[in-house]
Amino acid sequence: MRENFTVCHCKKVTLGDIEDALHAHDHFDSVLAAFEDVKNVTGCSTGCGGCYDSVLDVISELMMAPPTTRGE
Numbered sequence: 001m002r003e004n005f006t007v008c009h010c011k012k013v014t015l016g017d018i019e020d021a022l023h024a025h026d027h028f029d030s031v032l033a034a035f036e037d038v039k040n041v042t043g044c045s046t047g048c049g050g051c052y053d054s055v056l057d058v059i060s061e062l063m064m065a066p067p068t069t070r071g072e
């Protein structure tokens with residue numbers, strides 16, 4: 001399943017983990033602000049840092065997605 005896709009291999013953070021962390025908050029001013037919060041919650045991108053772009057892409061995609069595609 002897509003939610004089980006591992007985005008950060010160092011910290012074993014999946015797309016679903018990022019989505020959960022993101023949805024714990026109502027609003028973010030920017031993708032970078034959201035990234036900082038997701039990083040603090042999940043620990044993603046705190047290892048080798050190689051997943052940075054992937055994590056940003058996932059967050060951007062989730063923030064742009066209309067609510068109906070978020071499984072809500």
Ligand code: FES
Pocket residue numbers: 007008009010011044045046047048049050051052
């Ligand atoms: S893969 Fe995410 S920090 Fe290394």
